Amino acid sequence: MAATIHDVAKHAGVSIGTVSRAINNYKDISPETKERVFKSIKELGYTPNVIARGLSSKTTSNIGVIVSGLLDSNRFDNLWYMLLQGIYRYTSENDLEVAIYPTNSKEQTRKSYTKFCKERNIAGAIISGITITDVYFKELVNAEIPCVVIDVPMVGKKVGCVSVDNIKASAEITDYLISNNHTKLCVIAGKKTAAVTLDRMKGINQSVMSNGLQIDDEDILYCDFSQEIAYKNVREYIEKHDKSRATAFVCMSDIMAMGAIDAIKDCGYSVPGDFSVTGFDDIPVSQLISPALTTIRQDLIQIGYESAALLKKIIDDPSEAKHVYAQYQLMIRSSVRSL
Amino acid sequence: MAATIHDVAKHAGVSIGTVSRAINNYKDISPETKERVFKSIKELGYTPNVIARGLSSKTTSNIGVIVSGLLDSNRFDNLWYMLLQGIYRYTSENDLEVAIYPTNSKEQTRKSYTKFCKERNIAGAIISGITITDVYFKELVNAEIPCVVIDVPMVGKKVGCVSVDNIKASAEITDYLISNNHTKLCVIAGKKTAAVTLDRMKGINQSVMSNGLQIDDEDILYCDFSQEIAYKNVREYIEKHDKSRATAFVCMSDIMAMGAIDAIKDCGYSVPGDFSVTGFDDIPVSQLISPALTTIRQDLIQIGYESAALLKKIIDDPSEAKHVYAQYQLMIRSSVRSL
DNA sequence: TAAATTTGCAAAAACGTTTTCGTAAAAACG
DNA sequence: CGTTTTTACGAAAACGTTTTTGCAAATTTA
Numbered sequence: 001m002a003a004t005i006h007d008v009a010k011h012a013g014v015s016i017g018t019v020s021r022a023i024n025n026y027k028d029i030s031p032e033t034k035e036r037v038f039k040s041i042k043e044l045g046y047t048p049n050v051i052a053r054g055l056s057s058k059t060t061s062n063i064g065v066i067v068s069g070l071l072d073s074n075r076f077d078n079l080w081y082m083l084l085q086g087i088y089r090y091t092s093e094n095d096l097e098v099a100i101y102p103t104n105s106k107e108q109t110r111k112s113y114t115k116f117c118k119e120r121n122i123a124g125a126i127i128s129g130i131t132i133t134d135v136y137f138k139e140l141v142n143a144e145i146p147c148v149v150i151d152v153p154m155v156g157k158k159v160g161c162v163s164v165d166n167i168k169a170s171a172e173i174t175d176y177l178i179s180n181n182h183t184k185l186c187v188i189a190g191k192k193t194a195a196v197t198l199d200r201m202k203g204i205n206q207s208v209m210s211n212g213l214q215i216d217d218e219d220i221l222y223c224d225f226s227q228e229i230a231y232k233n234v235r236e237y238i239e240k241h242d243k244s245r246a247t248a249f250v251c252m253s254d255i256m257a258m259g260a261i262d263a264i265k266d267c268g269y270s271v272p273g274d275f276s277v278t279g280f281d282d283i284p285v286s287q288l289i290s291p292a293l294t295t296i297r298q299d300l301i302q303i304g305y306e307s308a309a310l311l312k313k314i315i316d317d318p319s320e321a322k323h324v325y326a327q328y329q330l331m332i333r334s335s336v337r338s339l
Numbered sequence: 340m341a342a343t344i345h346d347v348a349k350h351a352g353v354s355i356g357t358v359s360r361a362i363n364n365y366k367d368i369s370p371e372t373k374e375r376v377f378k379s380i381k382e383l384g385y386t387p388n389v390i391a392r393g394l395s396s397k398t399t400s401n402i403g404v405i406v407s408g409l410l411d412s413n414r415f416d417n418l419w420y421m422l423l424q425g426i427y428r429y430t431s432e433n434d435l436e437v438a439i440y441p442t443n444s445k446e447q448t449r450k451s452y453t454k455f456c457k458e459r460n461i462a463g464a465i466i467s468g469i470t471i472t473d474v475y476f477k478e479l480v481n482a483e484i485p486c487v488v489i490d491v492p493m494v495g496k497k498v499g500c501v502s503v504d505n506i507k508a509s510a511e512i513t514d515y516l517i518s519n520n521h522t523k524l525c526v527i528a529g530k531k532t533a534a535v536t537l538d539r540m541k542g543i544n545q546s547v548m549s550n551g552l553q554i555d556d557e558d559i560l561y562c563d564f565s566q567e568i569a570y571k572n573v574r575e576y577i578e579k580h581d582k583s584r585a586t587a588f589v590c591m592s593d594i595m596a597m598g599a600i601d602a603i604k605d606c607g608y609s610v611p612g613d614f615s616v617t618g619f620d621d622i623p624v625s626q627l628i629s630p631a632l633t634t635i636r637q638d639l640i641q642i643g644y645e646s647a648a649l650l651k652k653i654i655d656d657p658s659e660a661k662h663v664y665a666q667y668q669l670m671i672r673s674s675v676r677s678l
Numbered sequence: 679t680a681a682a683t684t685t686g687c688a689a690a691a692a693c694g695t696t697t698t699c700g701t702a703a704a705a706a707c708g
Numbered sequence: 709c710g711t712t713t714t715t716a717c718g719a720a721a722a723c724g725t726t727t728t729t730g731c732a733a734a735t736t737t738a
Contacts, residue, residue, distance in 0.1 A: 002457045004694060015718045020696060028716060050458045051393045052694035055723045071428055076623055081420035088441050089410055100437070102427045118341045119389045121723095284415055288627050343724055354688045359726060367686060391724035394693050460693095683736065691728075698721075705714065 003044040012040035023048060050097065054121050062097045063311060064122040066113055068129030070102035076285055077227070077255045079300055083128055083150065086304020094312065103129075113140045124158075124315045126150065126307045131193045146314040146321075148307045152195045153323060160314055160321040162307045164328040166196055169296045170203025170252075172330055173278050176294070177248050178211050181339035182276055185215060186237060186246035188256045190225045197222075200252045200280065219246060223256050230259030238267045243274060247339060254279035254286045254295055261289070261335070272337035282331055292333035302326055342383040351379035362387060389436065393460050401436045402650060403461040405452055407468030409441035415624055416566070416594045418639055422467055422489065425643020433651065442468075452479045463497075463654045465489065465646045470532045485653040485660075487646045491534045492662060499653055499660040501646045503667040505535055508635045509542025509591075511669055512617050515633070516587050517550050520678035521615060524554060525576060525585035527595045529564045536561075539591045539619065558585060562595050569598030577606045582613060586678060593618035593625045593634055600628070600674070611676035621670055631672035641665055 009016045014033060021029045022037040040046075054060050065087060067080045084100075091098050101116045113136045117125055124146035130137050132152055140147060146158040154161055177185065187204060190197040201220070208215055221237060223230040234249065249264075251257035257279035264275050271277050271291055279286060282297035303326045313320040348355040353372060360368045361376040379385075393399050404426060406419045423439075430437050440455045452475045456464055463485035469476050471491055479486055485497040493500055516524065526543055529536040540559070547554055560576060562569040573588065588603075590596035596618035603614050610616050610630055618625060618634035625632040642665045652659040 006694080016695080017697080017719080018717060021717090024696080026697095030716060033716075047454055047458050049394075049460070049694055051390060051460050052723090053696075054390045055388075055394050055693085055725085056695040056697080057723085058696085070424060071431065078420060081417060081423070084420070084423075085409060088439070092410065092441060098439070100427070100439075102431060115386055119386050121388070121390050285624050285627055288624055290629065344726095345724080355725080356689075356727080357687060360687090363726080369686060372686075388724050391693090392726075394695085394723085395725040395727080396693085397726085679738100681736100681738080683734100685732105685734070687731090687733100689728105689730085692726085694723105696722085698719105700719085701717090703715085703717100705712100707712070708710095 003046040005046070005048070007044055008037065008040050008046050011044060012037045054097075060097075060121045060123050061095060062099060062120055062122045063091065063308070063315075064099050064101055064113075064117050064120065064125035066101045066103060066116070066125055066127045066130075068103045070100070071104045076258070076283060077225075077253075079281070079283070080128065082300035083126075083304035083307070086301040086306070087126060087308045088304075089301070090305045090308035090312075094308075096308070096312070110136070112136050114143045114145065117143075117145050124148070124311045126304075126311055131191070132195055133193060146311060146318065148311045148314065150303060150307055153199065154195075155321055155323050158314055158318045158321055160310050160323065162303055162310060162324045162326060163196075164296070164298050164303075164326050166199035167203040167206065169328045169330075170200040170250075170280070171207040172203075173280070173294075173296055174204045174207035174250060175211075176330060176332070177250065177276065177278060177336060178207065178213070180276070180336055182248040182336075183213055184246045184248070185213075185219065186234075186249050187215060187220045188230050188234065188249055188251040188260055189220055189222045190252045190256070192222050194225075197252060204250055223259070225253050225256060227255045227259035227262075230256035231263045232259075234260045234263035235267060238264065238269070238275075243269075246275070248276040248278070248336070251277065251279050254281045254283045254293060257286075257293055257295070257335075258289065261291075261293075272335050276336040278336060282329075287331075287333065291335045293331075294333045294336045295331050297329045297331050299327060342385040344385070344387070346383055347376065347379050347385050350383060351376045393436075399436075399460045399462050400434060401438060401459055401461045402430065402647070402654075403438050403440060403452075403456050403459065403464035405440045405442060405455070405464055405466045405469075407442045409439070410443045415597070415622060416564075418620070418622070419467065421639035422465075422643035422646070425640040425645070426465060426647045427643075428640070429644045429647035429651075433647075435647070435651070449475070451475050453482045453484065456482075456484050463487070463650045465643075465650055470530070471534055472532060485650060485657065487650045487653065489642060489646055492538065493534075494660055494662050497653055497657045497660055499649050499662065501642055501649060501663045501665060502535075503635070503637050503642075503665050505538035506542040506545065508667045508669075509539040509589075509619070510546040511542075512619070512633075512635055513543045513546035513589060514550075515669060515671070516589065516615065516617060516675060517546065517552070519615070519675055521587040521675075522552055523585045523587070524552075524558065525573075525588050526554060526559045527569050527573065527588055527590040527599055528559055528561045529591045529595070531561050533564075536591060543589055562598070564592050564595060566594045566598035566601075569595035570602045571598075573599045573602035574606060577603065577608070577614075582608075585614070587615040587617070587675070590616065590618050593620045593622045593632060596625075596632055596634070596674075597628060600630075600632075611674050615675040617675060621668075626670075626672065630674045632670075633672045633675045634670050636668045636670050638666060 005016045022034045128150040151163045221233040249260045279293045279295035282295045286293040361373045467489040488500045490502045560572040588599045618632045621634045621636035
């Protein structure tokens, strides 16, 4: 039904090759012919078929987005959509197609990322929510498919990365806590194997040590970035130590901070009256909960945008692979009090 | 690099047509040959190229999702991502490809939806965030591309629709207000031309009239589903009438309810002490704000899922086009008090 | 057993592009 | 003016599938 390149060619009295050259701004064509072709294109309301182009052309403009958590339903902890927002902002500005591959943590039979990409002639992929040890990710890197990982600090052949400077940001918020005279800290950490957990821990330790303090292993609670686990662990911690061991909880995500706050309240204590709490991420609800959460704001939309931009660069020139640091901001609200 | 259907054919000693028949479960093939083909497929690690299939096959498994608001950044009012979540849940269960077309309300030069679909050999589209009068939508319907619209009650040739029963839900929440002795209501309405606005207004009126009450035009404030506009209008309304005219604000979205609550507070009044407020949607933050908002919960993930399922049905059999009603639930929280 | 039907597959034609190759005509050169 | 180079284009070969067509061989029917 729709006009094809053949229709345009016939209408303009040229060959399809010439039409293609006109569309793609190639050299081998005279200005007059080009104009004639464009006139026909307009008259017939022709638009190139993206699928056919994808098949024929070696260099595709398809990028893949591999995102975990999309299929899970968590009412608050939906970070992926902001990334997507940023990614789409870039791709719609730059005429890139995107294919989303929602991975499910539960589903065992996930398809290999590489397979997903090859099936779709994908030029490169943005990956979020994975750990460094992910086997499918390794396979993707080995296949030399350009990719950008979010929040995993690694740079390699055709692989770049975008994240905030987790070390610096964590040090900064810890400094803030210490400057408010909190010397006994309890860390609510994420998944033990996640790169962000390692980095944020490093930042917290840097701050603590440069202030002549230290954190015992007993005061690091790994909670897998889960609100429920954080609730449970903090509750146990307080029931065990009461107010003797820590005055503040340094949480590696807002979600876990929310769990911590709930636990503190359910133990009969108040925030920030009895315990101070900090988060990380600044998810939308963090400014609405009570007390409003002091946290590190990551602009995930920006991070998404930067990822897409970096990926495009790497696709065009593999030597562009690098670590891009996104901005962050310490949001001082009311979940921390000065001692 | 990757194995193609030709490699498999050669390896299995058959023609590519036979391989295709094996993959697609066609009849004209003997069990033995089929098995041999599958063995080769496995050995070579072959997966059919989605792009090539899309080009060749008449019946594609690509669906389009046309969604407004994706490119805009509103920190709270992000309903699209839940729809997407539901849609992807269905499509990953049913092996459908999805292409997202983020439309921007501001961008004048939007591409026609039809063009978007035809470029991508799209079998059908899910559309959200449009008004009935949208010209591109009309074009899509005329092109007889199967589609499902969310929140626009219209059923036609190859076009179905998914929404909650806005009339019934609005009547229900208004009934609740009236049963709490609120007889003087002010309606915070959405965009005047939006179908949901009309329906919800109808529901409110039904409830009001069956209770022997009525609503004057002066007590209907159109706020375009915007928090800011709702704030402004409610503020003006209260400054003009004080507490004489209405005791409760019936808002057609939670976002506008948040604006209304802010306005009430800034006028020196309290919710629900001086004014009661209800919302619609039950966005995640609604249970966290203070007071927690009494509202209608729409399960947008479910709505997304249903939309995709309905679209698939319509694609397979155009006579399946109909209006599917999704569940809703009155969430009674603390923004309404009994008089 | 001859004729008709069915089965199982190969061959080849799409699908709508991009890209390579070849070659007249035009332009530049010596 | 003859020769080389460049320009501008057509023809045709990919790209990796699905789908149509055709045809032997096997099976059923009469």
